[in-house]
Amino acid sequence: MELSSKYNPKESEEKWLKVWKDGNVFHAVPNSNKKPFTVVIPPPNVTGILHMGHALNNTLQDILIRYKRMNGFEALWMPGTDHAGIATQNVVEKQLAKEGKKRQDLGREEFTKRLWSWKKEYGDTIIHQLEKIGSSCDWPRTRFTMDDEYSEAVKEVFIRLFEKDLLYRGERIINWCPRCQTALSDEEAEHQEKNGKLYYLLYTFKDKTLSFPNAFIGNPEAGSPTETFGDDKFPGIVVATTRPETMLGDVAVAVNPQDPRYAHLIGQTLILPLVNREIKIIADDFVAAEFGTGAVKVTPAHDPNDFAMGQRHNLSLINVMHPDARINEKGGAYSGMDRFDARKKILADLEAQGLLVKMEDHKNSVGHCYRCDTVVEPYLSKQWFVKMRPLAKPALEAVKNGTIKIRPERWEKVYINWLEDTRDWCISRQIWWGHRIPVWYDKDGHVFVAKSETEAKAKAKAQHGHDVDLRQDEDVLDTWFSSWLWPFATLGWPKENPDLKFFYPTAALFTASEIIFFWVARMVMAGYEFMGKPPFTDVIIHGTVRDAKGRKMSKSLGNALDPLEIIEEYGADALRFSLIYNSGQDIYISKEKFEIGRNFANKIWNASRLVFTNCNDTLEKGDYENLDVKALDLPSRWIIGRFYETLAKTSNAIETYHNSEAEVLVQEFFWGSFCDWYLELIKAKWNDVNVQKTALFVLKNSLKLMHPFIPFVTEEIYSRMNTEGGCLSQASWPVLQKELIDQRAFDDMQTVIDVITAIRNIRTQWNVKPNETVDVILVPDNEANAKLLLENQGDIQRLGKLKTITVDAKVTAVKESANAVVGTLKVFIPLGGLVDLIAEKKRMQADIAVKQRSIDGLQSRLSNEAFVSKAPEDIIVKEKERLATLHKEIAELNKIVADLN
RNA sequence: GGACUCAUAGCUCAGUUGGUUAGAGCGUCGCCCUCACAUGGCGAAGGCCGUAGGUUCAAUUCCUACUGAGUCCACCA
Numbered sequence: 001m002e003l004s005s006k007y008n009p010k011e012s013e014e015k016w017l018k019v020w021k022d023g024n025v026f027h028a029v030p031n032s033n034k035k036p037f038t039v040v041i042p043p044p045n046v047t048g049i050l051h052m053g054h055a056l057n058n059t060l061q062d063i064l065i066r067y068k069r070m071n072g073f074e075a076l077w078m079p080g081t082d083h084a085g086i087a088t089q090n091v092v093e094k095q096l097a098k099e100g101k102k103r104q105d106l107g108r109e110e111f112t113k114r115l116w117s118w119k120k121e122y123g124d125t126i127i128h129q130l131e132k133i134g135s136s137c138d139w140p141r142t143r144f145t146m147d148d149e150y151s152e153a154v155k156e157v158f159i160r161l162f163e164k165d166l167l168y169r170g171e172r173i174i175n176w177c178p179r180c181q182t183a184l185s186d187e188e189a190e191h192q193e194k195n196g197k198l199y200y201l202l203y204t205f206k207d208k209t210l211s212f213p214n215a216f217i218g219n220p221e222a223g224s225p226t227e228t229f230g231d232d233k234f235p236g237i238v239v240a241t242t243r244p245e246t247m248l249g250d251v252a253v254a255v256n257p258q259d260p261r262y263a264h265l266i267g268q269t270l271i272l273p274l275v276n277r278e279i280k281i282i283a284d285d286f287v288a289a290e291f292g293t294g295a296v297k298v299t300p301a302h303d304p305n306d307f308a309m310g311q312r313h314n315l316s317l318i319n320v321m322h323p324d325a326r327i328n329e330k331g332g333a334y335s336g337m338d339r340f341d342a343r344k345k346i347l348a349d350l351e352a353q354g355l356l357v358k359m360e361d362h363k364n365s366v367g368h369c370y371r372c373d374t375v376v377e378p379y380l381s382k383q384w385f386v387k388m389r390p391l392a393k394p395a396l397e398a399v400k401n402g403t404i405k406i407r408p409e410r411w412e413k414v415y416i417n418w419l420e421d422t423r424d425w426c427i428s429r430q431i432w433w434g435h436r437i438p439v440w441y442d443k444d445g446h447v448f449v450a451k452s453e454t455e456a457k458a459k460a461k462a463q464h465g466h467d468v469d470l471r472q473d474e475d476v477l478d479t480w481f482s483s484w485l486w487p488f489a490t491l492g493w494p495k496e497n498p499d500l501k502f503f504y505p506t507a508a509l510f511t512a513s514e515i516i517f518f519w520v521a522r523m524v525m526a527g528y529e530f531m532g533k534p535p536f537t538d539v540i541i542h543g544t545v546r547d548a549k550g551r552k553m554s555k556s557l558g559n560a561l562d563p564l565e566i567i568e569e570y571g572a573d574a575l576r577f578s579l580i581y582n583s584g585q586d587i588y589i590s591k592e593k594f595e596i597g598r599n600f601a602n603k604i605w606n607a608s609r610l611v612f613t614n615c616n617d618t619l620e621k622g623d624y625e626n627l628d629v630k631a632l633d634l635p636s637r638w639i640i641g642r643f644y645e646t647l648a649k650t651s652n653a654i655e656t657y658h659n660s661e662a663e664v665l666v667q668e669f670f671w672g673s674f675c676d677w678y679l680e681l682i683k684a685k686w687n688d689v690n691v692q693k694t695a696l697f698v699l700k701n702s703l704k705l706m707h708p709f710i711p712f713v714t715e716e717i718y719s720r721m722n723t724e725g726g727c728l729s730q731a732s733w734p735v736l737q738k739e740l741i742d743q744r745a746f747d748d749m750q751t752v753i754d755v756i757t758a759i760r761n762i763r764t765q766w767n768v769k770p771n772e773t774v775d776v777i778l779v780p781d782n783e784a785n786a787k788l789l790l791e792n793q794g795d796i797q798r799l800g801k802l803k804t805i806t807v808d809a810k811v812t813a814v815k816e817s818a819n820a821v822v823g824t825l826k827v828f829i830p831l832g833g834l835v836d837l838i839a840e841k842k843r844m845q846a847d848i849a850v851k852q853r854s855i856d857g858l859q860s861r862l863s864n865e866a867f868v869s870k871a872p873e874d875i876i877v878k879e880k881e882r883l884a885t886l887h888k889e890i891a892e893l894n895k896i897v898a899d900l901n
Numbered sequence: 902g903g904a905c906u907c908a909u910a911g912c913u914c915a916g917u918u919g920g921u922u923a924g925a926g927c928g929u930c931g932c933c934c935u936c937a938c939a940u941g942g943c944g945a946a947g948g949c950c951g952u953a954g955g956u957u958c959a960a961u962u963c964c965u966a967c968u969g970a971g972u973c974c975a976c977c978a
Binding site for chain 1: 904944
């Protein structure tokens with residue numbers, strides 16, 4: 001068996017990616033002999049390129065799916081991509097812009113064609129990148145949210161919701177992105193807190209005899225209206241606003257009906273400045289008397305609250321903006337100006353007329369488009385909405401009653417809060433890339449919801465009694481209106497089929513917290529509404545990948561590490577392993593961290609080389625599974641017990657999504673126990689067939705154990721000792737044999753390890769050169785220890801680099817020696833002139849002092865009446881035992897110190 | 902404004918019903934190229950478990966307040 005001294009990731013990765021693909025190894029089919037285990041990938045956007053977040057997300061899924069596959073489940077990991085309406089359209093529009101064109105220049109059909117060809121060319125990039133990190137998806141099943149079949153599902157859902165009266169079209173204030181020129185849902189408008197200003201504007205009374213005291217406004221500044229209009233009275237009402245430009249659309253001023261300051265003015269008329277429109281003072285409970293001046297300008301077409309007030313008071317709607325947020329013809333002198341330019345101009349003009357009473361700093365949060373970061377405009381328009389309340393109910397229940405678990409648990413609260421307070425979902429988008437809304441209108445605006453124009457026409461004919469001209473709704477659906485069907489639409493819904501029947505519901509969903517509202521909650525709603533079952537039972541919210549300073553990785557910050565570059569330099573195994581190893585919720589990573597995984601892969605590689613070069617070729621692929629473990633020597637029983645202990649802990653960690661812990665466990669076992677101790681211990685015993693068998697047995701099973709985390713290198717090595725046929729990805733998970741977890745072997749081996757460590761410690765302490773051998777006298781204090789030391793003295797001698805080893809219970813003191821106490825047995829190393837007896841004495845005394853402190857603590861506890869009477873019996877017994885041991889140890893140490901004199 | 906999370910070694914994290922001497926990796930410091938691996942080996946140093954109270958025989962662990970870091974939600978203009 002020839003293996004090079006360094007693991008070459010690139011070679012193995014290429015090889016195994018091909019084997020897996022050619023063998024269709026990850027293909028899952030309905031199989032009545034197996035239980036299904038399904039995970040659907042969070043479909044990355046077709047515009048996406050692989051970043052660390054994807055690498056993390058997919059590694060986590062892959063660990064679980066590989067684990068389940070090895071555990072005998074028919075494990076399906078469904079891959080696919082999302083058309084990502086706005087994002088993708090923006091990308092292609094940017095491309096067009098380089099040619100000096102706009103999408104309107106091409107027209108809808110041409111532009112959509114262009115998008116499709118873009119998708120064809122680049123859309124699968126990310127899928128191939130996910131494949132490179134070893135994701136064991138059922139690749140031939142790859143779905144796209146705009147596949148024909150998938151589109152059918154989207155239409156079906158639209159129709160069903162419409163027929164159930166859960167969909168409606170209405171004119172509302174929605175979040176509008178003036179740059180993308182489309183409506184957004186509430187979730188797509190990201191609120192960011194900004195330092196803005198609160199502007200106080202004076203609207204004068206039509207009735208010049210009226211006035212209003214200015215005292216509550218505070219001291220007006222120079223050039224303020226008090227100079228213009230008199231000392232302490234305003235000829236009008238002062239309103240406070242953060243968005244003065246919307247005043248062009250004001251239709252009223254509202255005050256709280258209980259506010260005594262304004263009570264007598266309700267119903268009076270004001271003159272809207274700059275526009276000179278007459279508007280009324282109205283009373284509405286919405287207005288908070290404490291805020292600003294207690295008087296609010298009412299702009300029903302540009303603010304959701306004002307819209308509601310407008311409805312209550314039957315006010316007119318004056319939309320003063322174009323879709324691109326320039327002021328429209330209703331804005332008079334300001335028409336054609338951008339909203340922010342208009343703001344400046346309006347403020348300047350108001351100030352010139354003495355109507356800008358005051359400005360103050362004001363923090364408020366402003367919505368931004370989640371795709372292009374433009375400030376969104378609350379904008380009046382006609383859109384399609386999904387009624388959320390009825391859909392939210394079962395989704396809410398599912399988490400509250402534990403049908404669906406969200407981990408870490410705290411996210412359940414976030415989910416619940418959102419669903420309890422969710423508002424209707426605006427699903428129409430004024431873009432061209434997406435699912436066209438399956439609605440047709442006749443010339444009178446009658447609505448025909450149908451899967452096709454033919455069907456719509458038939459419906460229209462049925463209603464009108466003759467053929468009518470129809471036009472389809474121009475808009476497309478929110479991307480999330482297709483993604484929310486992902487867990488079942490990817491399995492062929494609405495068609496009844498074996499896949500859907502077998503693989504739905506899925507098991508676990510891995511995603512980031514930002515997606516809980518967008519996607520997770522809505523998938524649960526859809527699952528219940530259309531399948532009658534939850535789409536999954538576990539939701540795992542993982543953290544964000546950050547740089548070493550804790551900043552989010554982003555292209556604009558320039559701190560992003562490219563997973564593909566990491567694969568190139570360190571290997572895919574290293575990427576996967578290092579990302580997760582020793583990480584918390586959020587993952588802080590710098591390039592150097594990937595050395596952890598690279599080094600570990602290399603360690604596995606070299607340990608395997610050692611085993612292979614020392615084992616009989618026929619054994620390598622032969623029969624070493626049926627070991628009579630109980631007849632093996634101590635180190636062998638120990639390592640096999642440690643293996644099963646680690647197996648149990650690791651399985652449990654994977655099932656409870658403690659992946660970092662799982663990796664620490666396997667690494668600790670393989671490196672810390674198998675390599676550092678077992679392989680070192682057996683270096684002189686390779687001619688023993690049982691040793692060979694044990695090493696091969698542990699190695700082979702360790703490869704299985706480590707495979708979900710580090711699939712390529714384990715697959716590569718496994719292939720050289722494979723007896724089962726197929727590859728490691730398809731092999732079975734080791735079966736736990738609890739009876740082989742041998743506590744006695746653990747304790748005995750620990751003593752041997754402690755003795756060796758004590759010897760090594762002394763050697764370093766007294767600068768004994770590594771290639772120099774020394775003599776050691778071991779003094780056991782009981783029969784069992786004596787036997788243990790004698791049986792393992794060869795190992796102790798070799799790993800301790802000893803010239804001679806003497807086990808003798810009768811020895812009490814050794815001249816000019818360094819010493820150690822291991823539990824209750826003593827270690828003497830006569831070093832002659834090498835050892836400084838004064839220093840050695842000091843060393844021992846320091847040791848004694850530490851133990852004495854423990855004794856003091858224990859004694860005071862045990863002499864405490866309350867402790868003895870209230871603490872449980874077993875604790876008291878343990879403490880007493882501990883005290884006795886300490887006393888014994890300290891006595892030995894004192895004896896040694898005395899002899900040092 | 903509301904809700905939530907975190908605080909343990911220089912750094913990143915474990916510490917699963919409260920119970921001996923709080924662990925690991927990285928980093929640091931010694932010594933070693935020992936015939937699997939220097940992507941390695943051996944050894945060591947390093948912690949008032951954020952602060953102040955409380956509950957308890959016993960608190961890193963449970964409770965309260967505070968401080969610091971972070972996240973999410975929100976229609977008071």
